[in-house]
Amino acid sequence: MKKRSLAGNVGVGVFVIVLVFTVVAFCSPSWLVSDYRITGAKMERLGLWTHCFRSLRDPSNSGVGLFFVGCRWVYDPFTYGYDKIRVFILPPFMIATQFFYTVSFLLVLIAFVQILLFFLCCGPDQGKYTLLISLIGYVLLVAGIFGGIGVIIFACLANGEGWMPDHQNTFLGWSFGLAVVGSFAAVIDSILFLTEAKIQKKKSGNIKDSQTQFSMEESKA
Template sequence: MPVDEWIYYGRTLKLAILLNLVTVLVIILAFSTPYWLASTPDDLLPDPTFTNLGLWEVCLNGFHDQRHQYEVKFYGCKHILLEEYDIIRNELQPGFMVVTQVFYTFSFCGMLIALLFILMFMLCINDYYRVSVLRWLAIDLVVSGGLGAIAVIVFGANGDGRDYMPEWEHNQLEGEFSSHEKGGALQASKTGKIGTVIQLLVGGVLPFWLAKPSISNRYTGQAMDEKDIADILPDTNVDRERTLTGKWALGLFALVFCFTLVAFCTSSWIAGDPKFYGTKVEEVGLWVHCFRSLPDYNDPLHQRYFAGCRWLFNPFTEGYGDIRSFLAPREELAVSFFVATQFFYTINFIGILLALILILMYLLCIQDHHRVTCLRWTGIDLIIAAVLGTLALLIFGTMADGEEFMPDWQHNYLSWSFGLAFVGVFFSYVDGILFIVEARIMQRKEIAQEMRFPMEQRV
């Protein structure tokens, strides 16, 4: 349905779309701004050490950890994951805060997926698939609303308690947590943010109602048989039913995507043996390195050490860029394997993302005479990605735990992220073959159908 048919949309559909757009804006503001919790100055506390805090940014004014041996004070608004906050990490990110960040991030991602569904519905979806898109849009919004509700309840119950920030009697849930506005000033309320979650839930209920066949037919003017009504996914009537091979291919791809994504993002390709005291390496991933106490070999005074986990291209830690040639060596052929591993596995990851796009096209908006081609290219893409992933694993597996890479190499071993990458690559081969077999089956069905109806012509 093209976007220029907006005037023909029903009131419920227009309300659902507008409500979702408003929800996206509210969620983005709440996700990115530092006003979930704020301290209110008064006569008893004119200059609080804690000013305000969001999911990813904290503003401090002389805050310090009293349990630290040497008092270090913090000022200004900075990202909550900066290295300088490591000594007060337990105060800034206790368990409930991490839970809030995780669940609200998933809720935020769900809203972005919903926005993509809305754009597909308005710009490029065929009439046959509109009911399925609305239904999956509603499921996505309800799940996002549930995750957001968990995050809000956890933070609302613990954020302004005595166990979190100092001077807790003066702390209150602020603007991005609440959605109330009174007298021009944002007011604190433990239940205010629930308004945003209600928007998510209502935004999910409306598309569910619109996805009912009787409602959908009001806009299309087309009748739908019972099997079309019962199906959630498209392509499942008698003439388009996927075989068992296709169902296995789709299910296996979900595992491939999860394994590849986790392996690509996590930092446990190599791990140091925790049984040995004094080892310098804790974990090494493709993009994140974790050290217990790694000396800076460029420091002649031997006064600089690196501890904790950092992104490989971290621009904030002094001296970290100077040892990047040690972390990801490029000059010597014998140790440039790490850059080769990053390159091949990144291309493998991009290939998996391309396969995901092809599968979504196949499920949602592909035309009948392109289905076989889409399936075949999905299989070819997965096999090529698997070959590149195999190269990355072979290179890394043969050289990563050798004496030419990380210190204390005798105590380093390949860890679980490498194992997930291996499983993902293996299943990529299998999944690519399944998609090619499914394409072959679909092609034979199309040939058989053309033989049954020789007078039928494609337009």
Template sequence: MGFDEPLPADADVHRERTLTGKIALVVLVVMIVFVTTSFVTTNWLEGDPKFYGTKFEKLGLWVHCFRSLPDYNDLKHERFYAGCRWIFNPFTEGYAEIRTYIVPPFFVATQFFYTISFVGMLVSAGMILMYLLCIDDYYRVKVLRWIGFDLIVSAICGTIALIIFGALGDGRDFMPDWEQNYLSWSFGLAFVGVFLMYVVSILFIVEARIIQRKETARESQFPMEKRV
């Protein structure tokens, strides 16, 4: 049955959610878990632990972990950074001065676009809660479309972030010992999460179309029940 074909006379026009809507909600929950986990974890890039003496351990969007990274601004070569630190750590001496090295422009762009994607996901989650709990029937189709378009924009921003980091994240100009570094599971979760954003956005737009057809069918069956 195509989207533009009329519904049969016995169609259940009062059903709240179709199978498409239920699948969209399930996929949405999985997508939120993947995107949120990738946003907060520290395994976008990792150094191979099989190699002894490497300076870099792992990093996420907001935390870097080093085994023994020398401070290149320390002319006496006495300062080394080990362990995990927030990139905006204000308490470690000299850490702010090497921020331009550990957070180059392409990494800032990755943070920027993936943060927009993450915030867009949160906005869509808020709209879904509003749709499920308190939205008036008159606005259901519009809200579903807004959710779909919001997720499309979020997915595009996430895609840009992944392309940037995938192209430059394990390059020779970023972290030391780049030959032993590899894109890790947080990056993989981000990839799957962004892909699921596209899937969920399409499902919600389809759900909006289905509900609109149901409302049109109801109005044609009960013309005296038009909303004011």
């Protein structure tokens, strides 16, 4: 019996896209970017975990006259005054985006380990082979759903009025695009692996039926 069908082989190939796009989107700081043609923009770009400002005035209106410049981790504990604007930097919708996309990211990593087992170690002769493929499919399905929820929340609320300054001159960046494609590809990949599981289950059943029929004919002889 062939180790993998076409659905399984394509599923492995599509997963490479899911893994690369999800990891890059998770780590890169270009979910929301400022129009590069606007020289006076206060924000340059931001991601899930990093914000880059050109000259952001302290939004808390503390009267100190602080300006934040450069790229920093959103939980930076060293920059003076940064902790006081964290509520501004991380509104509830941003925390929700971080949560959903982090869960998606972790599930993709779990699927990566499972696919290594599927691709390199396991075969149809092993009892849990079909179960492993099904688990990959379901893990990727949940990863795609959680990632999709995260990008929908971000798309609906990140570029609206009331959060980052100059919102009319900002737009969703390439990191966000990778996140969208990665989440959609994860759902497609889950369908491929669930199809592969069904095919392998059917093949296994056909082999068992053939062996049973052969045994019956041999006993009669």
